[in-house]
Amino acid sequence: MSVLLAEDEESVGRTTVALFHGAGHRCEWVRTARDVLSALDTGAHEVLVTDIRMPGGDDLRYLAEVRRRAPDVPVIVVTGYPTLPSAIAALRLDVLEYLVKPVDFGVLRASVEEALLLRRAGARLQELAASLARLAPQMQAQAAEPALSEARGLLADIQSDLARLRLRPLRWAGQGGRRGG
């Protein structure tokens, strides 16, 4: 799991990274809009948590550029300066959450985990469905324990995904959905 955190306030950045690590998430911290864009180009991140007032960027143009370059990466906006234009821009750009500082880490973490789940779910479900379809005939032919135990593992995975996704409908219409589903 890898979170890209864009935050120019030193103390907020340091604390947030520590909290993400404590919660078991890998987290890379960058401080400028330009660094966000080049980090996204590496394709190594699954979710972006970003301030929208950073050196080197007009907030709204920056957000649009992020979505254009990495349409599959869900975005969570965190800002100390909520405004109507930026909130409207965020929703038009399919931003998952718009959080106002100071942000409770529990809320941020829950949003990030939901984003990760959404990003993975579509593709993963299809992959699992394909595996299950492949395994079912083997099981029927009683072809034994290895297939059965692999299927049980997949079953557990798919069920926990389904159970968690039910908490919030699959509304997110990121480009990932188009590709995955």
Add this chain to the structure above:
Amino acid sequence: MGGGRILLVDDDATFRTTTAKLLSLRGYRCWVAADAAGAAGALVRERFDALVTDIRMPDAWDLTHLQVHDDAGRLPPTIVVTAYPGVSTAIEAVRLSVVDYLCKPFEIEDLVRAVGRAVERARLARRRIEARARAEDLVEALRTLEGDPGRPAGWSTEDEGLGPDLSSLSDREREVVHALQRGLRVAEIAGQLHLSPHTVRNHVKRVFRKLGVHSQIELLAELR
């Protein structure tokens, strides 16, 4: 097919009729509601591809109501139109994955574009739901194949007559069971039967008790 089914909710009659006429010209089918009760009723009864709604009406139809319908899994992709834009409602709208937030008066072409995006989103969401339902079917099929220890794997309840006796169930409980068999989820059943999800869950629990099963999967396997 047409372009999609749109629900328009606004207490302003002029806005409703002109917008409905305009969207009809673009190939959409429009339903209108003038108040909270009308809007809620329409959302419960019908399925829409997009909702265009004011969020400040005399009888207090607002984003909280939208949230309720969203939780019940029946909120179509939504476009908010408001003469009273504010940061806090816009932020809430982000959370609801609102497609667009338009401040009155707006350019009609902006609305048309937003409706187009909403309808496309609805189509994608349906595709995902179908994919998920297929995956769930497979999970159930596998569960049945695994079988319980007392029964040879892969065998159905063939030698047990017509499956469990449903005569001990109330009419309502049978309705819930049939909905489960059709693959509906609790929120959807609640919507269809005009019950709260909580009540539906209670029905499900009673059904389990009466039929001596412990999970939905077990129940469906029994009914197969």
